Each structure stands twice: as structure tokens, then as C-alpha cells.
Amino acid sequence: MGDVYERIYAVVRRIPSGRVATYGQVAVLADASGPRQIGYALHALEVEDVPWHRVINAKGECSLGPQSKQRERLEVEGVTFSERGRVDLKRFRWVP
Numbered sequence: 001m002g003d004v005y006e007r008i009y010a011v012v013r014r015i016p017s018g019r020v021a022t023y024g025q026v027a028v029l030a031d032a033s034g035p036r037q038i039g040y041a042l043h044a045l046e047v048e049d050v051p052w053h054r055v056i057n058a059k060g061e062c063s064l065g066p067q068s069k070q071r072e073r074l075e076v077e078g079v080t081f082s083e084r085g086r087v088d089l090k091r092f093r094w095v096p
Contacts, residue, residue, distance in 0.1 A: 019094035
């Protein structure tokens with residue numbers, strides 16, 4: 001668990017402010033088993049230096065709901081949401 005989680009955290013730390021990545025995208029880049037493992041790793045975070053809020057689902061939505069701290073943090077970074085609560089992935093997706 002430790003080694004793969006560290007790979008996941010290393011990828012998430014690379015996502016710049018004002019950009020997002022999907023769980024699936026992080027899974028591929030970190031050579032993890034899949035998007036669900038990314039969710040488990042982010043849920044297990046014990047440090048604040050991993051910008052977990054920049055990881056969203058494949059629909060461009062915050063997984064924690066429309067009024068979440070995740071959305072607030074993304075908006076502070078300049079990420080905008082549609083009326084349906086979705087991020088425009090063509091505009092804001094991180095391309096490493």
C-alpha cells in the first residue's frame with residue numbers, strides 16, 4: 001500500500017494550481033490499479049501538502065458534492081463550474 005500511495009501523492013502534487021485531474025488520469029500516471037484506489041489514497045491522507053482537491057471525477061464533478069470544501073478550494077484557484085456543477089475538462093484538465 002505505501003509505495004503505490006506515495007506514487008499517487010507524487011502525481012497529485014504535480015497538478016498545478018488552477019488545474020484538475022480525474023481519478024482515472026491519476027491512476028494511469030501513478031500506475032495504480034484504478035480510480036477507486038486513488039480515492040482510497042486521498043481519503044487516507046494524513047498530510048496537507050497533497051492538493052487532493054484538484055482530483056475530480058470523470059464527469060468533471062467534485063465527488064464530495066456541489067457545496068463542498070473541494071469546490072471552494074478550486075474556485076479560489078480560478079477553476080469555474082457550470083450551472084450543473086461541472087468543471088470544463090477541456091479548459092481546466094491538467095496535461096502533464
